[in-house]
Each structure stands twice: as structure tokens, then as C-alpha cells.
């Protein structure tokens with residue numbers, strides 16, 4: 001579905017730290033959003049807080065109404081989410097924000113998939129029929145996602161990985177509306193670079209949000 005002003009219709013499912021931050025940035029960028037979670041009351045409260053551009057919905061209906069679905073939920077829960085909503089997700093663009101990590105017992109985090117694996121690649125093989133998976137919005141911690149949005153004079157970058165060139169325009173529109181500059185790192189097989197511990201993740205070699213010029217300089221050294 002396209003809304004009247006032809007902006008990309010986006011649904012954010014799961015309203016924890018990252019779901020709320022993505023929603024907040026999109027509304028700040030004047031982009032309408034559909035919100036949904038397993039707790040309809042919580043969804044309505046957040047929609048009211050965010051104002052007229054946010055619409056509270058139920059999960060299945062939110063997916064049907066949107067072109068781009070952002071399930072802001074954990075890697076392990078995404079597999080079940082794909083199964084539960086396989087019909088509604090058919091043909092949709094699904095944005096994977098997940099980082100496949102868990103506490104390591106020493107106050108840090110460890111990867112819960114193989115060292116050379118990425119959540120993006122694993123999940124791209126599990127998505128429902130005709131859906132497309134794009135890896136995005138997961139390269140910064142929640143603090144930076146909120147604080148580095150709409151940075152002036154130079155906007156910071158949000159990296160994304162995608163096999164679907166037809167969908168890149170929509171994801172770039174959403175990243176731009178969120179107050180960042182979109183930067184395509186290549187196909188889904190490049191997801192590992194933009195997940196936790198990766199070369200282009202805040203909690204990997206990147207270390208902090210970067211501008212477009214900084215991102216280009218880093219990539220030129222790969």
C-alpha cells in the first residue's frame with residue numbers, strides 16, 4: 001500500500017529499545033509510521049506519545065498495510081515471526097535489524113551463530129515467499145541511533161545490505177527520513193560487516209557513528 005503522499009508505508013513491529021528509536025526518528029523526519037507489538041495497549045500509548053504521524057495497529061494488520069516491515073525483535077524470535085506471519089509477509093520488504101548475540105556470562109556479549117555467519121544471510125534463506133530481506137538500522141547502538149540522527153552540519157551514515165536493487169530506493173528513503181545518510185555495502189552476503197563485531201558496526205571496528213566522507217575513507221582501506 002502507498003499512502004496518499006506516496007511515501008513508503010512502513011510498519012515497525014516490536015516496540016522495545018530499537019523499535020521505539022526507529023519510530024521516534026522517522027516521526028522526527030516527518031514520516032508516517034504504523035506501530036504494532038504483542039501488547040496492543042503499549043502500542044497505543046507509544047502512538048499517542050509520538051503524535052499524529054504514528055498509527056497503532058495489530059501485528060497482522062500492520063504487516064498487510066505496509067510495504068516495508070521492520071520487526072525490531074531478536075534474531076531467535078525472527079524465525080518464529082516469519083512462520084507466524086508467513087501469509088501476511090508474502091511479497092513484503094523485511095528489514096532485519098538483528099544482531100545475533102547473547103550475554104557471555106562475563107558482562108560482555110558473544111555471537112550465537114558461527115564466526116563467519118551473519119544473521120542477515122541466515123534469515124534471508126528463511127523469509128516467506130516473494131519477500132525480500134534487507135539488513136539495516138542495526139549498525140548503531142540505541143543511544144547513537146537516537147543521538148546521532150539529524151546530525152549537523154554532516155549527517156551520519158546508516159549502512160545497509162541488500163540483494164534487491166528494486167527495494168533500495170524505499171530503504172534509502174526510510175534511512176534519509178530517519179536523519180541519516182544511506183550507504184549500501186553490497187549484497188546480503190556483506191551483512192556480517194554491519195552486524196555486531198563487524199568492520200562497519202559501532203560495536204565492532206567502526207567504534208562510532210561516521211559521516212559519509214569518513215565511511216568512504218574507511219571502505220577505501222578494505
Ligand SMILES: NC(=O)c1ccc[n+]([C@@H]2O[C@H](COP(=O)([O-])OP(=O)(O)OC[C@H]3O[C@@H](n4cnc5c(N)ncnc54)[C@H](OP(=O)(O)O)[C@@H]3O)[C@@H](O)[C@H]2O)c1
Pocket residue numbers: 013014015016017018019037038039072073074075077080081097098099100101137138139140141142143
Ligand atoms: N539495543 C540496541 O542497542 C540494538 C542495536 C542494534 C540492533 N539491535 C537489535 O534490535 C533487536 C531488538 O533489540 P532491542 O534492544 O530493541 O530489544 P528489546 O528492547 O528487548 O525489545 C525487543 C522487542 O521484541 C519484542 N518481541 C519479542 N519476540 C517477539 C515476537 N515473536 N513477536 C513480536 N514481538 C516480539 C518484544 O516484545 P514484548 O514487549 O511483547 O516482549 C520487545 O518489545 C534485536 O534483534 C537486537 O539485536 C539492538
